[in-house]
Amino acid sequence: MMDLDGMFYWFGFVVVAVPCGLVAVLGFSALVNLSMSETTISRFTQPA
Amino acid sequence: MSLLPAIGILLLMLATGRRFVPIEFGDWASIPEEHFHFRWKFIFDRLSVPFVILALVLCGVVGSFTRRYLHRDEGYHRFFLLYSLFVAGITISALAGTIETLFFDWELVGLSSALLVAYFHEREHPVRNGQRIWSVYRLADASFLLGALLMHHLTGGGDFGSFVGQGTWPHGSAAISSLNALQVGLLLLLAAAGKSALVPFSGWLPRAMEGPTPSSAVFYGSLSVHLGAYLLLRVNPILEASWQLQIAVVALGLISALFGSIMSRVQSDVKSSLAYASLTQVGIIVAEIGFGFYYLALIHIMGHACLRTLQLLRAPTLLSDYHEMENAIGMRLPDSKDRMAGLLPIGLKRWWYRFGYERGYMDLILDSWIVEPFKLVFQWADRQERRWTDWLSREPSRESDAIEPDRESAERVA
Numbered sequence: 001m002m003d004l005d006g007m008f009y010w011f012g013f014v015v016v017a018v019p020c021g022l023v024a025v026l027g028f029s030a031l032v033n034l035s036m037s038e039t040t041i042s043r044f045t046q047p048a
Numbered sequence: 049m050s051l052l053p054a055i056g057i058l059l060l061m062l063a064t065g066r067r068f069v070p071i072e073f074g075d076w077a078s079i080p081e082e083h084f085h086f087r088w089k090f091i092f093d094r095l096s097v098p099f100v101i102l103a104l105v106l107c108g109v110v111g112s113f114t115r116r117y118l119h120r121d122e123g124y125h126r127f128f129l130l131y132s133l134f135v136a137g138i139t140i141s142a143l144a145g146t147i148e149t150l151f152f153d154w155e156l157v158g159l160s161s162a163l164l165v166a167y168f169h170e171r172e173h174p175v176r177n178g179q180r181i182w183s184v185y186r187l188a189d190a191s192f193l194l195g196a197l198l199m200h201h202l203t204g205g206g207d208f209g210s211f212v213g214q215g216t217w218p219h220g221s222a223a224i225s226s227l228n229a230l231q232v233g234l235l236l237l238l239a240a241a242g243k244s245a246l247v248p249f250s251g252w253l254p255r256a257m258e259g260p261t262p263s264s265a266v267f268y269g270s271l272s273v274h275l276g277a278y279l280l281l282r283v284n285p286i287l288e289a290s291w292q293l294q295i296a297v298v299a300l301g302l303i304s305a306l307f308g309s310i311m312s313r314v315q316s317d318v319k320s321s322l323a324y325a326s327l328t329q330v331g332i333i334v335a336e337i338g339f340g341f342y343y344l345a346l347i348h349i350m351g352h353a354c355l356r357t358l359q360l361l362r363a364p365t366l367l368s369d370y371h372e373m374e375n376a377i378g379m380r381l382p383d384s385k386d387r388m389a390g391l392l393p394i395g396l397k398r399w400w401y402r403f404g405y406e407r408g409y410m411d412l413i414l415d416s417w418i419v420e421p422f423k424l425v426f427q428w429a430d431r432q433e434r435r436w437t438d439w440l441s442r443e444p445s446r447e448s449d450a451i452e453p454d455r456e457s458a459e460r461v462a
Contacts, residue, residue: 019136
């Protein structure tokens with residue numbers, strides 16, 4: 001059986017980790033979309 | 049998913065009678081030579097647990113609302129990326145056990161806030177307003193950083209425990225002298241004033257309403273605007289250590305409440321009016337903190353945040369709501385006249401009206417008393433640097449001097 005301190009630790013960890021994980025997933029997804037976007041690539045590679 | 053373990057912690061604390069649970073994840077940076085350790089430490093106590101549960105509930109409600117409100121909007125994914133940044137920032141700010149952890153996430157909240165104000169970036173005004181808010185935040189954050197540095201200097205660490213003494217919230221006692229408490233407290237008060245739009249920083253609050261309604265609700269109605277008050281609650285023992293600081297907190301709170309009340313009555317759009325109504329309540333909360341009513345302030349924050357979120361989310365359909373209400377009761381809603389205003393002489397009433405309509409001239413005061421002197425100093429420094437580099441290179445030293453400015457964009461900026 002898990003001790004009380006361990007339960008506090010893991011509950012606390014999940015409270016903090018979930019929002020951070022959400023930022024990581026959405027941020028990574030945005031970066032992938034940005035790099036895949038032809039418009040974005042052409043904006044940087046073609047002269048205006 | 050964060051809310052359930054947060055409620056679990058609350059239940060565990062209630063069941064076991066523990067009122068202070070620190071959780072450490074080790075150092076995330078350390079400078080052994082300077083004895084600096086920046087630790088990831090979170091504290092669960094009677095202040096942080098209610099606030100984090102409030103934050104997660106409101107973020108969940110507003111997130112769910114936004115899924116429909118911004119459906120098929122061009123910036124839908126961008127909104128949720130910035131929103132998740134805010135959720136992470138507010139969660140960790142609420143639980144922060146060290147001042148550097150709080151500062152880091154305070155910055156995340158500020159960054160996401162400014163970027164969401166500039167959400168409609170194809171228009172000029174939202175971008176300008178986002179930039180202005182970012183600038184005001186910088187000013188307040190500089191004060192926060194100085195306060196954090198001073199705290200490190202005085203106690204050798206940024207841990208709230210070593211700074212405000214041991215003891216569960218709100219019964220801690222300051223571990224520093226009264227004079228030091230006044231110095232650190234004033235810096236943190238300035239930071240709180242910037243974040244909570246207290247006087248003299250109130251000018252950015254209506255500008256922040258340029259963002260989408262859900263972000264206005266969660267930032268300036270409920271959570272972000274209360275973060276300054278939360279900071280003051282977190283460092284409450286240092287407020288108690290200096291009576292001058294307490295007077296400053298009460299005075300700032302009451303002045304902000306008075307200004308907010310005057311300005312909210314004469315705004316011509318509902319979101320600005322609600323923003324200033326929020327300011328009134330936040331001012332009262334800050335005054336409560338100054339008077340030492342910490343539990344009252346915490347309950348006030350929670351009640352006000354919920355009410356204001358609801359009001360701001362309903363703001364776009366306000367007229368429709370009024371019509372529905374009038375249809376339901378079968379008569380016009382009574383005109384809510386302010387009887388106190390009738391007692392004032394007409395000249396004074398007009399003056400107050402103009403004062404409120406011009407938003408207390410806050411932007412003007414900020415521009416001419418703070419921004420302009422800074423600009424003059426920087427321009428002077430720039431001129432000195434140019435003279436020095438021209439003299440060293442025996443010719444105009446900047447390539448940019450030879451480039452003609454784009455007249456159209458220069459005119460636009462002017």
